[in-house]
Amino acid sequence: MDRASAPVEDGQHAVWERVWREGCEAPARRRRAPARPRRAPLRELLFATTVLAIAIASAAFARSGDVDGGGVSAGAARDEGDPVALGRRNPRSGTSSKETAIEAKRGKSGLVLRTANKAKGGRGLSTSCNNSGTDSDDGCGVFLNKGTGVAATFRTDGAVPFAIGETSNGLVQHLNADRVDGLHASDFLQRSEASSFLGRSEASSFLAAGGKAADAEALDGKDSSAFLGVAAKAADANTFDGKDSIAFARLGGAVFSDGDPAGIGFTSQETSTGVYRVDFPAGSFKTATSCKPPTPIVVAHSDTAVIATVAVGMATCSSVDGSGGFTARTFTHAGAAVSSAFWFMVL
Numbered sequence: 347m348d349r350a351s352a353p354v355e356d357g358q359h360a361v362w363e364r365v366w367r368e369g370c371e372a373p374a375r376r377r378r379a380p381a382r383p384r385r386a387p388l389r390e391l392l393f394a395t396t397v398l399a400i401a402i403a404s405a406a407f408a409r410s411g412d413v414d415g416g417g418v419s420a421g422a423a424r425d426e427g428d429p430v431a432l433g434r435r436n437p438r439s440g441t442s443s444k445e446t447a448i449e450a451k452r453g454k455s456g457l458v459l460r461t462a463n464k465a466k467g468g469r470g471l472s473t474s475c476n477n478s479g480t481d482s483d484d485g486c487g488v489f490l491n492k493g494t495g496v497a498a499t500f501r502t503d504g505a506v507p508f509a510i511g512e513t514s515n516g517l518v519q520h521l522n523a524d525r526v527d528g529l530h531a532s533d534f535l536q537r538s539e540a541s542s543f544l545g546r547s548e549a550s551s552f553l554a555a556g557g558k559a560a561d562a563e564a565l566d567g568k569d570s571s572a573f574l575g576v577a578a579k580a581a582d583a584n585t586f587d588g589k590d591s592i593a594f595a596r597l598g599g600a601v602f603s604d605g606d607p608a609g610i611g612f613t614s615q616e617t618s619t620g621v622y623r624v625d626f627p628a629g630s631f632k633t634a635t636s637c638k639p640p641t642p643i644v645v646a647h648s649d650t651a652v653i654a655t656v657a658v659g660m661a662t663c664s665s666v667d668g669s670g671g672f673t674a675r676t677f678t679h680a681g682a683a684v685s686s687a688f689w690f691m692v693l
Contacts (some may be wrong), residue, residue: 540644572620590633597626597692601674603648603685617673620683621657623691625671632668641693642672648686653677 425437426444450458463470475486491497500508526534553559565573574580586594599609601624605616614624624642631637639661646654653676660673676686 603687620676626665628669631663631670637663637665643675
């Protein structure tokens with residue numbers, strides 16, 4: 347550098363002369379015998395001290411106004427292009443009209459952005475917008491998955507529910523139930539159709555599904571004593587549909603050819619060849635006032651005997667306990683007594 351062209355003041359000319367002389371004109375001599383230290387003039391010392399003081403003050407001022415190392419004064423309005431400051435609005439008034447993008451390339455479950463709030467009751471992430479769009483991509487929060495996995499995952503700890511807030515009277519697209527218990531909405535009555543039935547005031551007259559009825563004083567004008575209790579036994583009816591019980595077939599069964607009963611509720615035996623006695627227990631034939639003897643009908647069942655009759659006067663009934671019975675006979679076509687099985691029915 348030409349010392350004649352150096353932009354220095356006249357007062358600093360002596361300094362440059364010394365530097366030039368020691369650094370350029372006499373390097374060998376300086377290496378052989380270092381020059382004795384020369385005291386700097388007082389003016390040079392004051393000049394250097396002033397410059398150093400200004401530099402230190404500037405650095406301290408800049409540091410005191412720095413926000414999280416961003417180099418921006420705390421009082422300055424943060425705008426597009428400024429560093430993001432923690433604990434502050436970026437920018438303050440929300441006037442940025444440009445997109446702030448955070449992009450990364452991390453696969454295998456790698457995260458691009460993580461926000462966490464470890465304070466109890468705090469929110470981890472909040473977004474807001476003033477959106478009046480109607481397209482599916484106009485949401486305040488849009489999750490676009492270009493892969494094949496799920497677009498969004500929501501998890502909670504324990505029994506904490508996941509809730510979707512109300513959206514006035516709007517519908518949440520793709521989250522409305524398509525069916526209820528496997529039925530479409532067309533399978534249910536509309537409100538206007540239901541109004542054709544009981545009104546709300548009329549429905550209140552009925553007992554609720556889980557309600558308990560008050561004790562009724564009377565049922566259809568009758569006290570509870572007029573009805574049969576749950577565990578009670580009804581009294582014997584005198585007639586059934588206007589007819590006495592003796593008008594109906596009451597007993598029936600079959601007897602083997604050896605006299606053994608082929609059923610229950612009666613006893614039987616063969617007293618002699620082709621003669622059978624059938625007896626019934628107490629209460630079988632007792633009426634309200636007396637005892638009506640049984641009226642049996644017998645039918646033989648044998649290859650050799652085709653005739654079965656009831657012995658005359660041998661149908662009996664005890665008026666004391668209502669027991670009774672009858673005697674039946676079986677014959678061949680020739681009229682000879684023969685052992686034979688038979689069926690019977692008692693009126």
